[in-house]
Amino acid sequence: MVVGDVTTGTELLVIGGGPGGYVAAIRGAQLGLDTTLVEKDAYGGTCLNHGCIPSKALISAADVAHDAKHAEDMGVFADPAVDMAGMTEWKDGVVTRLTKGVESLCKSAGVNLVSGTAEFADEETVRVAHGGEGQGSESIAFEHAVVATGSRPIQVPGFEFDSEYILSSRDALALESVPDDLLVVGAGYIGMELSTVFAKLGADVTVVEMLDDVLPGYESDVAEVVRERAESLGIDFAFGEAARDWEELDDGIRVRTTDADDEVSEYNTDRCLVAVGREPVTDTLGLDAIDLAPNEDGFLATDDQARTDVDHIFAVGDVAGEPMLAHKGMAEGEVAAEVAAGEPAALDQQAIPAAVFTDPEIGTVGMTEAEADDAGFDPVVGEMPLRANGRALTLDEKEGFVRVVADADTEFLLGAQIVGPEASELIAEVGLGIEMGARLEDVAGTVHTHPTLSEAVHEAAKAARGEAIHTR
Template sequence: MVVGDVTTGTDVLIIGAGPAGYVAAIRAGQLDLDVTLVEKEAYGGACLNHGCIPSKALITATDVAHKARHAEEMGIHADPAIDLSGMVGWKDDVVSQLTGGVEKLCKANGVNLLEGTATFVDDHTVRVSHSGDGQGSETLEFEHAIVATGSRPISIPDFSFDDPPILNSRQALALESVPDSMAIVGGGYIGMELATVFAKLGTDVTVVEMLESILPGYDDDLKRPVKKRASDLGVDFHFGYTASEWYEPDGGVRLVAQPADDAAADGGTEGAEAVESERLELDVEKILVAVGREPVSDTLDLEAVGVETDERGFIETDSRARTNVDHVFAAGDVAGEPMLAHKGSMEGQVAAEVIAGEPAAIDSQAIPAVVFTDPEIATVGMTETEAEEAGFEPVVGQFPFRASGRALTTGDSDGFVTIVADESEGYVLGASIVGPEASELIAELGLAIELGATLEDVASTVHAHPTLSESVMEAAENALGHAIHTLNR
């Protein structure tokens, strides 16, 4: 037992061992800095333990089962049984392997690891209250700090995650039996990914969304194939509703939702779904609340160090990940939108390099975003509209997967690749993909933006045949006006 406070010192204190924090720690260790990484739960953060990795594991597993059931056209007839507890066990094994890997990498790079909860005492001191088998606390003095505490699911009034029928995304990913029915409050990327998972498991899924369509912020032509595929899976949608209450009549669970006036008032845009106007009641087994995530910044006593946050609780940073306090940095979800693990890792690496005196800065022009629905959506850079607003004269090329031999041989040919470029110089400005392996294909286009590549560069790069990646080349050719396997725009 630790009696009283023990005071130690470190060059770099990092709070939070998610994708931003552990990357910052490893990079700082590589740069010969004395690093202490504080984590209150498991290494890898929400992404590795409760978000990105476990959700993708279940997405993959349920997709395998779904494809097996629907492979009659290929001459395959099967009806695999679902053992959700076994599926979750496999998912947990994957997570455990990766979590252990993060811990080993940190130790191999000389990072001091502490389990506990950190709060600031003053501008160069934190107190770490130990968790796990340890007791008591210790005080750490630091030269520089990186706050990488991540985010958590947003709750809504009267829907407590402590009530068994009410789930957040973390709890939904840990279920060991398939619910017969589920209402998902929120049609953003988390809601739609989990709607896909549970629909493929056989759950009757209903999505209740406050706005007029799913996936706010994405173009209608990207959302349309996702909405259609989800509907084909049996997912029902109710747009223009906010969840207001729930109760348990006769042992069941009833969700009550009211019309959202703002959604109704915003109707009329292209691709908008019909917004309903009557009170909605749904009888379901589980209610999943997926209305977004919020930064974890309210537990740190940031006022003790003088770090400022915005009205939503995000820590404001500059292009070098520095806060308003020169020696305190922030990275990852807690540092603001977009809340993406890979964006957080980049910020964490930049913060470590800046502390070490390196000329590093955050380059946000080519950060991809992916939605792991069926089909997947992936975007990077500017849309056509954003390019116009930035003063470019954009040219757009597109190639449909239905014209791809490889896509047809997979049995999945919905969607397309779109490239946006500057017409005068040919530089690639952005891209969007909806379709098979969009998450993998987008990297080539992110690299094109990062390197300042042109449409000619992409089109003249020989792509292996038959592959899905040829669709990227074909989209560039289409923008140049000499597409081979589709009509030119």
Template sequence: MVMGDIATATDLLVIGAGPGGYVAAIRGAQKGLDTTLVEKDAYGGACLNRGCIPSKAFIHGADVVHDAATAEDLGIHADPAVDMSRMQAWKSGVVDQLTSGVEKLCKANGVSLLEGTASFEDEHTARIAHGGEGQGMETVEFEHAVVATGSRPIQVPGFEFADEPVLSSEDLLQMESLPDRLVVVGAGYIGMELSTMLTKLGTDVTVVEMLDDVLPGYESDVQRTIRSRAESLGIEFHFGEGASGWEETGDGVVVTTETEDGETSEYLGDAVLVAVGRQPVTDTLELESIGLEPDENGFLATDDRARTDVENVFAVGDVAGEPMLAHKASAEGIVAAEVAAGEPAALDQQAIPAAVFTDPEIATVGMTEAEADEAGFDPVVGEMPLRASGRALSMGESEGFVRIVADEESEIVLGGQLVGPNASELVAEVALAVEMSATLEDVAGTVHTHPTLAEAVMEAAENAQGQAIHTLNR
């Protein structure tokens, strides 16, 4: 400890108040641990303040605009005007309500809150640098620590975010007005979500992607559905091209791309959004002080109890590796806190769903057919196209499907892939089925409300059994 430092002690020190950190802190306090939560910026982390919540708020606004403007078939004629400054203020109100709620929940559960940046001195000591001139340092001794420092947008060489026309996803979500034309680098989930949103709000969007399709890692029919819908909205795609540079001209920003064969192209916009993924934040932690070293991708390796190679130090959320999902971070945070409290908790990665808020939405959980086959199962697949769903048709949203993958012999549900309206909500039923090792009969035999989108989950299970009523059996 340095002379003049304030010194405190705690059972559980949590570094970072995002969806992994604040959940770990609350659960730790609930389990009787004296818990201290350190946050340098804002409660809720990047997800609540600069990612998940702001983007979904804007996506909702964009959907309202688009639905109103394209409802002629329903006999509705409208030409909505978008006040982006007003929408930004509404979004900020949503964020402020949630961030203040997180802070209140932490305090109500007895969590001690510290503002500042934490770094390790040794395996049981951390120093907290408080923000602001003259705020000083604080030393905290701990029994257990949880690293939950999250992630930041990845920068492409030559496209530094400090340059004004080059935007990160976080920059874009703070804008009071939107560009008329935008070049988007990256067709992953962040690029596709924001491209769809911007197009619906009136921006002309051009997407360049090094790979040969949108949403790498998803099955081809999922990719095809999303790409086709995006193109119908007016998004222009250029695949097999990597962004190599940009320059400002009198007419805007020109982005240069290059193929593997060395062919170059140029695309004009008023700004360029770089959305090629996120990278973990560990550079402020001085991990070498406790003998921890991130892997080649910057992640901290953990076991199924969220423990790092240092037994009393846990890592949760984006710093602990893929999938980089807020709900996965929260689940890991709960496990870490319970293990620190001496309980036999562990995380089951198999039942963690993922969602992409494109148009239509995508949601997945568990195994695909190919993954089930590779894992040694004899998979059987059932599918319900939404064009056969009365509820989907009555919503004017019939693109997509619900697919369930099960083991043929036992009929245990192994996974599911959903594409369609509210897929992010519907996947919860399939996730529960995977978590509890439910069978196709369990899902198919559960009476679902009519007319609902959820019926498609039941129909997909029936289809896997060869007993579907509202779609042809395989």
């Protein structure tokens, strides 16, 4: 039976149930707003279902297998067998638990959950098409709306995803067997994370990158540590090359690339993972109906209250622009809901951390030394190499460093760059320091537990003050 179109109303409408969207919905409901969340796929969005969580689950599993196999220096000898199908099943279990948790949290908060794809009919109404034949549609009138439709992998022309030979990151995370050979197009954070996973699981991995190094946007000495570790895992790199075309062979595919001189290189491989970045999803929203257009980069521009150019419509998360980070989207979601509820909220983005879960990890927050200099500060830098940190050595992880950046005159913390084990966790200390207006002396004067990796943050702060004890 076809369900006829009905119209309902809500005070706060959230389109998209990813990190930014579900947080906005829960916060709106907490503040007493009648809140409706529309999600077309699965609660938790790309992050929980096809990105952050499943990739980190596979990274952890691959690390267990690899570390067990390469622990001879510690006196441990093992040859673990990898059941990729079993690993994927375990990863899917983690994902399911979290997505069900998000749905449960929304329901507990009193959020009205609607399944379907929302498209603006006008500035006060969306039309929601329900999935499935005969499921019909409905209209929802709203007072405020939050757009949280996220992003999707960018497709390279001629390399459209087919889930068989040409893989998106989502496809790669769903593989039930490890390919013998894997070609990765793109050496950004997604390409490097997944390259490392499959190399540790036994694949022969080659990475093709248009630029001259891995991890564009990161300082060269940070990228160098990650690249050298990747090379030690057997990953080959071809820099200065762009994917041109491919053809199917009897036993896989052949991918052709070109360099700046139009020289052609060929790579025979089982699968090709294309990981050249992500683009915001706005084409399903019917933005013409509300006279709202993406900017030249495809994002919905917002102010510090997450408002778009249409005053009562907000945008949060990847669709609202860089940095495309789940925790940034969550912070924006809270602000949007609070503003919609009449609260005096605004976003302060001076200390949003970022992490790359390569081997070793990267954690950054605030400014680099060059950025601080460009901003008019007189930066002072302190650094602690992990080869001088006791805990790092007991983990057999001596490569990497902790670097803090501060203003020389005031000693206010401005930023940090960490490359090493647990960098994604360590960076939070500096992020908190920046947010609180802490100075170098505050970090240097705080007693840190020994032996821990966090001592490297302490020592870097002392080094910036010329008081280093454990480094020269």
